Amino acid sequence: MSPDKPISSHVPVLLEETVEALAVQPGGRYIDCTLGGGGHARAILERSSPGGQLLGIDANPDAIKIAKTNLGSYRNSYRLVNENFVNLQAVCVKYDFSPVHGILFDLGLSSFQLNGNGRGFSFQYDAPLDMRFSPDQEVTAANIVNTLSEVDLARYIRMYGEENYSHLVARHIVKERPINSTLHLAQVIERAIGQRRGKIHPATRTFQALRIMVNRELENLGVALRQAVNLLGFEGRLVVISYHSLEDRIVKQFLQQEARDCICPPGVPVCICGHKAQLRLVHKKVIVPSPAEIRHNQRSRSARLRVVERIIAQEDCDNRAEMERVLIGANVGTWRRPFLVKKLQVIFAAA
Numbered sequence: 001m002s003p004d005k006p007i008s009s010h011v012p013v014l015l016e017e018t019v020e021a022l023a024v025q026p027g028g029r030y031i032d033c034t035l036g037g038g039g040h041a042r043a044i045l046e047r048s049s050p051g052g053q054l055l056g057i058d059a060n061p062d063a064i065k066i067a068k069t070n071l072g073s074y075r076n077s078y079r080l081v082n083e084n085f086v087n088l089q090a091v092c093v094k095y096d097f098s099p100v101h102g103i104l105f106d107l108g109l110s111s112f113q114l115n116g117n118g119r120g121f122s123f124q125y126d127a128p129l130d131m132r133f134s135p136d137q138e139v140t141a142a143n144i145v146n147t148l149s150e151v152d153l154a155r156y157i158r159m160y161g162e163e164n165y166s167h168l169v170a171r172h173i174v175k176e177r178p179i180n181s182t183l184h185l186a187q188v189i190e191r192a193i194g195q196r197r198g199k200i201h202p203a204t205r206t207f208q209a210l211r212i213m214v215n216r217e218l219e220n221l222g223v224a225l226r227q228a229v230n231l232l233g234f235e236g237r238l239v240v241i242s243y244h245s246l247e248d249r250i251v252k253q254f255l256q257q258e259a260r261d262c263i264c265p266p267g268v269p270v271c272i273c274g275h276k277a278q279l280r281l282v283h284k285k286v287i288v289p290s291p292a293e294i295r296h297n298q299r300s301r302s303a304r305l306r307v308v309e310r311i312i313a314q315e316d317c318d319n320r321a322e323m324e325r326v327l328i329g330a331n332v333g334t335w336r337r338p339f340l341v342k343k344l345q346v347i348f349a350a351a
């Protein structure tokens with residue numbers, strides 16, 4: 001196969017909508033925090049050429065290898081880093097990669113992680129109960145399943161899997177321990193709740209809960225989103241695609257909060273928080289895949305894309321050094337609204 005032809009079976013979700021939302025432009029600088037097979041990254045490189053640069057991050061070392069092959073001829077325009085995106089800021093400092101024009105998070109798993117890559121993410125393939133994105137992480141799903149108390153298991157399966165029958169599942173798991181393989185766990189859950197789950201497989205929610213716990217997905221997402229905002233240049237775009245309600249709630253609440261000037265609790269007569277909006281919601285409503293995309297790619301059915309743009313008002317410019325970097329960054333490559341950059345330079349010169 002030609003190195004320019006994508007080798008991953010992963011079909012990027014909301015591809016056109018993502019590139020649109022990022023407002024990708026020639027010469028721009030972008031970060032893909034969830035590189036996967038490199039499907040979105042490749043489209044970003046195509047659209048930002050000539051002169052575009054991409055920093056691709058993935059916690060899974062296999063994803064880095066696959067993406068390298070799929071990004072083929074763009075090899076002078078990207079750097080791929082095997083890291084957790086919770087360390088996004090440190091990675092950008094290390095490679096002097098900020099401010100940037102756009103940052104993408106396409107959360108969750110790629111198809112090659114789900115299609116039995118031996119990491120135990122799927123209940124459809126037998127594998128050790130692992131679920132770590134990176135082999136460097138210490139805690140596996142087997143550790144959790146075999147050591148937590150029944151009460152804690154039930155609590156976390158409910159919290160991170162939104163599983164109504166979490167108590168039943170936890171009781172059966174504790175009775176059946178040790179459980180070290182995906183199919184064994186799936187059978188135990190099936191015995192516990194049978195077909196009560198309706199359309200989805202009875203193990204879906206428990207597997208989701210375990211994966212979230214093993215990889216600290218929700219905590220890491222919250223930390224990384226905050227870092228991402230700080231790395232965006234003026235009018236830079238942040239795009240997040242999430243696949244379940246727990247992630248989407250974190251993304252939505254964070255973006256809405258950062259798009260508001262005051263975040264005082266309701267009922268406070270005068271603002272005491274001093275919070276200033278750093279973002280503008282580009283679309284008030286979430287973007288979802290078309291029926292045609294869902295027909296073509298079932299995995300896309302739960303996807304929800306949110307997009308914001310960084311705004312910096314004059315009164316926010318208390319960090320002069322950061323602003324200077326934004327301006328320098330904005331002058332490298334093509335910037336979408338040069339007149340606004342000029343305006344900021346005038347403000348700066350006068351300060």
Ligand SMILES: C[S@@+](CC[C@H](N)C(=O)[O-])C[C@H]1O[C@@H](n2cnc3c(N)ncnc32)[C@H](O)[C@@H]1O
Nearest residue numbers: 012034036037038039040058059084085109110
């Ligand atoms: C849905 S896939 C991305 C697919 C990619 N957009 C494409 O088009 O091929 C999500 C990827 O994010 C990675 N990932 C998930 N959480 C991560 C984290 N906290 N840090 C780094 N990578 C993460 C997973 O290993 C997986 O490869």
